[in-house]
Amino acid sequence: MKSERLVMDSENQSEDGHLDPSIHAWAQYTSDNNATRSSSATAYVEPSKDNLHVLLNTYVTRVLPAEGTADFRGVEFAADAQSERKQLRANKEVIIAGGVIGTPQILLNSGIGPREELDAVGVRTIVNNPSVGKNFTDQVYTNMMFNTTIQDTDFDLETALAEWNANRTGPLIMPSNLKNQIVWVRFTDNEIPFVDPTPGENSPHVEFYFSQISSHPGFTNGEVPPEAIPTVANLTTIQLALINLHPTSRGTITLNNSDPFAYPNVDPGLLSGDTDFAVLREGIKSVQRLFSAPVFAESVFGSVYPPGSLTTDEELDAFVRAEAAPYLHGGSSASMSPRGASWGVVDPDFRVKQTTGLRIVDASVLFILQPSLPSGHTQAPVYGFVERASILIAEEWR
Numbered sequence: 299m300k301s302e303r304l305v306m307d308s309e310n311q312s313e314d315g316h317l318d319p320s321i322h323a324w325a326q327y328t329s330d331n332n333a334t335r336s337s338s339a340t341a342y343v344e345p346s347k348d349n350l351h352v353l354l355n356t357y358v359t360r361v362l363p364a365e366g367t368a369d370f371r372g373v374e375f376a377a378d379a380q381s382e383r384k385q386l387r388a389n390k391e392v393i394i395a396g397g398v399i400g401t402p403q404i405l406l407n408s409g410i411g412p413r414e415e416l417d418a419v420g421v422r423t424i425v426n427n428p429s430v431g432k433n434f435t436d437q438v439y440t441n442m443m444f445n446t447t448i449q450d451t452d453f454d455l456e457t458a459l460a461e462w463n464a465n466r467t468g469p470l471i472m473p474s475n476l477k478n479q480i481v482w483v484r485f486t487d488n489e490i491p492f493v494d495p496t497p498g499e500n501s502p503h504v505e506f507y508f509s510q511i512s513s514h515p516g517f518t519n520g521e522v523p524p525e526a527i528p529t530v531a532n533l534t535t536i537q538l539a540l541i542n543l544h545p546t547s548r549g550t551i552t553l554n555n556s557d558p559f560a561y562p563n564v565d566p567g568l569l570s571g572d573t574d575f576a577v578l579r580e581g582i583k584s585v586q587r588l589f590s591a592p593v594f595a596e597s598v599f600g601s602v603y604p605p606g607s608l609t610t611d612e613e614l615d616a617f618v619r620a621e622a623a624p625y626l627h628g629g630s631s632a633s634m635s636p637r638g639a640s641w642g643v644v645d646p647d648f649r650v651k652q653t654t655g656l657r658i659v660d661a662s663v664l665f666i667l668q669p670s671l672p673s674g675h676t677q678a679p680v681y682g683f684v685e686r687a688s689i690l691i692a693e694e695w696r
């Protein structure tokens with residue numbers, strides 16, 4: 299790996315040096331001190347005292363303007379499609395936090411979006427904003443597997459569950475497939491002969507997220523189908539996700555019809571540009587170079603997935619086209635843009651452009667220009683700028 303560098307000893311490391319932690323890291327999990335997965339619900343909502351009221355099983359259908367204005371301090375909601383729709387009006391303001399799909403869906407249903415699209419599904423346009431639901435960006439990845447002689451990390455689920463129940467230890471304190479090591483890699487200009495898609499010359503193009511060593515291929519929704527790798531049945535493989543962190547392809551969220559309970563169309567638009575192919579293709583080569591290093595000579599051999607027989611750029615591109623999937627780290631479907639910009643959905647204070655009384659605070663506002671998606675996973679960065687937004691908003695109403 300070209301970006302890898304050794305740094306000086308520290309913290310009793312006995313080697314001559316060790317990997318710069320900005321490039322190689324242990325995976326961090328949002329678990330609490332009881333080895334239980336923590337979330338925004340447990341970390342923020344539960345500890346809040348009596349100043350927060352959450353309506354359970356409630357679905358926001360639209361935000362509503364005051365008659366004849368673009369002041370969107372009203373919220374329409376219902377338990378489900380059959381239930382009566384109710385309305386609330388905020389004294390101060392309304393904040394939408396429906397995520398990268400839910401937020402543009404609420405805006406579009408409320409008449410905030412591209413006029414032509416809204417006309418086509420019979421929603422009256424109140425604010426014509428062509429950027430709503432556009433620029434949806436997700437990191438794109440493919441799985442990789444190599445034969446190995448290393449001891450597998452498989453475990454018996456029932457035993458592990460019993461251990462976790464007894465004393466909150468064991469393999470179940472980690473996420474699925476024992477994900478633990480992460481490596482970030484930046485390519486040379488020769489390897490990616492396109493406009494740099496990353497935020498800068500110290501940013502990685504790809505992440506290698508290592509998981510289990512197992513005879514079972516890691517497959518969950520959309521990942522490697524077991525029949526795609528017939529040779530794996532009697533082999534133990536080391537497995538990882540190769541992630542393009544800064545894709546240039548853009549997708550869309552659009553409405554199917556004017557029913558707020560209908561699923562929207564979600565087109566992640568993956569791999570619509572040459573750069574994104576080149577990044578995953580070079581990433582595959584980079585991982586293969588890593589495991590061809592002498593240190594792995596006795597333990598890792600032969601690329602199982604993609605099959606080692608695929609060597610040309612065309613073959614690797616075909617593999618990527620068939621196997622890549624969204625990494626579910628989406629953003630930018632209601633992108634922030636500079637104040638006064640002719641594009642974008644919210645201004646730097648998270649206010650929805652051309653409206654009053656309405657903000658968006660979630661991953662949908664992630665900026666589409668550099669720096670775009672984080673050079674890593676999205677949960678913690680989203681919590682970070684959401685905390686910043688909460689300070690901005692609180693200061694304004696103090």
Ligand SMILES: Cc1cc2nc3c(=O)[nH]c(=O)nc-3n(C[C@H](O)[C@H](O)[C@H](O)COP(=O)(O)OP(=O)(O)OC[C@H]3O[C@@H](n4cnc5c(N)ncnc54)[C@H](O)[C@@H]3O)c2cc1C
Pocket residue numbers: 356357358359395396397398399400401404626627628659660661662675676677678680
């Ligand atoms: C399967 C999966 C696994 C992930 N794993 C990781 C991980 O391990 N690490 C990591 O860093 N990131 C991970 N991510 C990404 C991370 O979850 C997101 O970046 C983060 O949750 C985004 O926060 P958000 O507030 O924008 O949206 P969300 O967390 O999606 O919150 C939006 C909320 O709004 C609700 N909502 C939507 N529409 C409506 C409506 N009309 N009315 C009422 N409520 C509505 C939704 O139900 C949801 O609760 C994962 C994502 C997925 C999908």
